[in-house]
Amino acid sequence: MPLAMTAEPIHLHALLAAQRQAHAGDPLPDAATRRDRLDRLRRLGFDHAREIAQAISDDFGHRPWQETLVAEFAMFDERLRFSRRRLAGWMKRRRVPTTFHYGLASNWQMPQPLGVVGVLSPWNYPFDLCMAPTIDALAAGNRVMIKPSELTPRFSALLQQLVAQAFDATELVVVPGDAELAARFSALPFDHLIFTGSTAVGRKVAAAAAPNLTPLTLELGGKSPVLVAPDCNLERAAERLAWGKLLNAGQTCIAPDYVLAPRAQIPALCRALEQAMARMYPSLARNPDYCSIISPRHLGRLHALLDDARALGAQVHTINPAQESFDAASQKMAPTLVTGTTAAMRLMQEEIFGPILPIVPYDDFAQAIDAVAAGERPLALYWFGEDKRLLEDTLKRTVSGGVSVNDCLLHVSQLHQPFGGVGASGQGAHHGQRGFEAFSHLKPIFVQSRWHGMNLVSPPYGRLLESAWRFVTGKSR
Numbered sequence: 001m002p003l004a005m006t007a008e009p010i011h012l013h014a015l016l017a018a019q020r021q022a023h024a025g026d027p028l029p030d031a032a033t034r035r036d037r038l039d040r041l042r043r044l045g046f047d048h049a050r051e052i053a054q055a056i057s058d059d060f061g062h063r064p065w066q067e068t069l070v071a072e073f074a075m076f077d078e079r080l081r082f083s084r085r086r087l088a089g090w091m092k093r094r095r096v097p098t099t100f101h102y103g104l105a106s107n108w109q110m111p112q113p114l115g116v117v118g119v120l121s122p123w124n125y126p127f128d129l130c131m132a133p134t135i136d137a138l139a140a141g142n143r144v145m146i147k148p149s150e151l152t153p154r155f156s157a158l159l160q161q162l163v164a165q166a167f168d169a170t171e172l173v174v175v176p177g178d179a180e181l182a183a184r185f186s187a188l189p190f191d192h193l194i195f196t197g198s199t200a201v202g203r204k205v206a207a208a209a210a211p212n213l214t215p216l217t218l219e220l221g222g223k224s225p226v227l228v229a230p231d232c233n234l235e236r237a238a239e240r241l242a243w244g245k246l247l248n249a250g251q252t253c254i255a256p257d258y259v260l261a262p263r264a265q266i267p268a269l270c271r272a273l274e275q276a277m278a279r280m281y282p283s284l285a286r287n288p289d290y291c292s293i294i295s296p297r298h299l300g301r302l303h304a305l306l307d308d309a310r311a312l313g314a315q316v317h318t319i320n321p322a323q324e325s326f327d328a329a330s331q332k333m334a335p336t337l338v339t340g341t342t343a344a345m346r347l348m349q350e351e352i353f354g355p356i357l358p359i360v361p362y363d364d365f366a367q368a369i370d371a372v373a374a375g376e377r378p379l380a381l382y383w384f385g386e387d388k389r390l391l392e393d394t395l396k397r398t399v400s401g402g403v404s405v406n407d408c409l410l411h412v413s414q415l416h417q418p419f420g421g422v423g424a425s426g427q428g429a430h431h432g433q434r435g436f437e438a439f440s441h442l443k444p445i446f447v448q449s450r451w452h453g454m455n456l457v458s459p460p461y462g463r464l465l466e467s468a469w470r471f472v473t474g475k476s477r
Contacts, residue, residue: 012181015173016188019116019143022170028112029141031088037138037171038087042080044166045131049073051158052127059123059152061292061331063248071247072128075413079132082415082432083139090139090436093445104449111440113141114215115191120182120205122197123149123294124251124353130159133194133217134172136435142192146174147185151294183208190214192439196253197221198351199424217428217438220421221253221351222378226408227368227394228261228269229385237384237406238272241357242280244382244408246335249291250355251298254380254401256408257352258341260368263361270317270337270359277335278321284334285324292331293354299331302354306336309347314340314358365390372398377423382408401425 026033045052053065056072094109117137121130130146137144146163148156156176163174175185186193186205189212195205196219209216228237245256261269281290293299306316317337326332338358341348347358362368372381372394381400383391391405401421402411412419412431420429430438470476 012175012184012188015145015169015175016116016190018170019145019173022168023113023115023143031091034087034091034139034141035084037167038080038084038135040166041131041135041138041172042077044162045073045076045127048158048162052155055154055158056126056152058154059126060294061329062288063291064289066289067248067291068127072125072131075128076131076135078413078415079135079431083135083436086433087139087436090433091141094442102449103452105452106447106449108445108447110443110445111140111437112443114439114441115142117142117144117439118185118188118190118193118214119144119146120186120193120195120197121146121148122253123151124248124253126152126155127159129196133196133430133435133439136430136432137192137439138172140436140439142439143170144172145185145188145190146172147182148174148176150176150178150182187212188214192217194219194428194430202426217430218421218426219253219419219428219430220379220424220426221353222376222421222425223257223348223351224254224378224380224382224400225372225375226256226259226382226384227365227372228259228265229383229387229390230262230265230365231387232265232385234265234269234272235276238269238276240384240407241382242273242276242335245357246277246280246290246355247409249293249333251291251294251353252409254409254412255353256357256382257378258348258358258360260360260362260371262365263363266339266359266361270339273337273357274317274319277319281321281335283322283324284320285322285326285330285332290332293333294331296328296331298354299333302333302352302356305347305350305352305356306338309338309341309345309358312342312345314338314342314345314347366393369394369397377401377421377425379421379425380404380409380411399423 160174186208194217418429418434
């Protein structure tokens with residue numbers, strides 16, 4: 001019997017109970033069942049891609065459908081194909097070595113679905129960031145409950161409708177609602193909960209999940225730095241930085257947050273960035289390729305960051321090639337470079353999450369590495385240059401969720417690599433096989449041989465055990 005899709009707490013528990021009961025009836029779905037669920041998910045996305053892109057654009061105020069295609073649907077398709085092809089191999093029991101003194105015994109690992117996985121997804125890439133963990137969880141044989149962001153209500157309502165048409169609520173269900181519902185959702189006793197969002201909200205999710213000892217994957221954010229080495233080709237770096245920073249108007253958890261560059265090269269770097277941004281976006285306010293900020297509140301926060309930086313002495317460089325004005329309804333913000341920053345500015349303390357890029361000078365590359373290493377561990381680190389010695393030094397002395405060298409963002413799309421944070425930028429990882437394993441229990445199985453030597457270490461203890469001890473340690477007792 002289908003369950004009502006409401007925000008009432010009792011229905012959250014009823015949905016979870018129904019999914020648990022369904023999982024108990026089929027605790028280890030076969031490969032065909034899992035492929036069928038992935039196929040239905042793929043049809044859901046691609047049969048309604050235009051509707052989904054339009055709903056996301058309406059929620060943002062404006063977001064280019066091409067950006068949704070590139071940043072959300074391309075990865076959705078790649079992940080589905082990748083997991084579908086490898087699913088049977090991932091599901092197999094795996095023989096592992098047996099410690100030598102256990103003789104003819106054997107050891108296996110059995111990938112087993114955890115049960116019901118909760119997905120708390122964000123607003124900035126609303127389709128991709130709820131689908132990526134859902135693909136991993138379904139491939140692993142789980143049931144899934146999704147709570148999308150309240151900041152994308154049109155998309156959330158559409159996704160709920162489409163999922164209800166393609167899946168029984170005991171397989172996959174979407175529960176839209178406000179922040180209060182999200183708090184109740186995170187307090188449910190899931191078998192695993194994944195949250196993507198800010199570090200501040202991640203702490204609240206972790207606290208809500210703690211009483212149930214719910215295992216967590218937290219994909220957070222932080223201030224992802226860019227290190228520009230002294231031998232860097234500034235024009236090439238500026239092209240990749242401009243793309244990585246302005247995709248989705250900077251509203252990306254792994255967007256370049258600030259740049260550390262040699263002091264003498266900062267004027268040239270700023271010119272190169274301005275030229276690259278102007279080539280990509282020769283106009284802004286009326287440009288259908290340039291994305292809006294998600295809400296007036298978020299736009300106001302970005303302007304407040306700039307006001308604070310100006311008040312404390314920073315130089316703010318607005319890039320607006322067509323010299324357009326921005327009306328409030330557009331919710332758009334021009335790309336902005338900021339120089340002369342200090343640690344006291346909010347801009348250098350908070351994750352920016354918008355089209356603002358501070359450029360911070362260094363006089364010695366070791367100083368730049370020290371500055372990154374001394375801060376909270378970011379979700380991403382970007383390195384531009386040619387000197388492999390400096391790159392190795394950076395990789396050894398800094399800790400981050402992931403690294404892209406001479407580009408931005410692209411480490412997240414490598415399906416043979418895990419994606420996740422470390423420290424304040426998150427815990428746990430998923431994508432591809434790592435995602436399958438994150439939502440599975442790799443159950444260890446020890447199979448004793450008919451012929452074994454356990455009688456040697458069982459009571460009554462005698463001289464044989466003492467002799468063995470002397471042989472191993474060289475001591476009598």
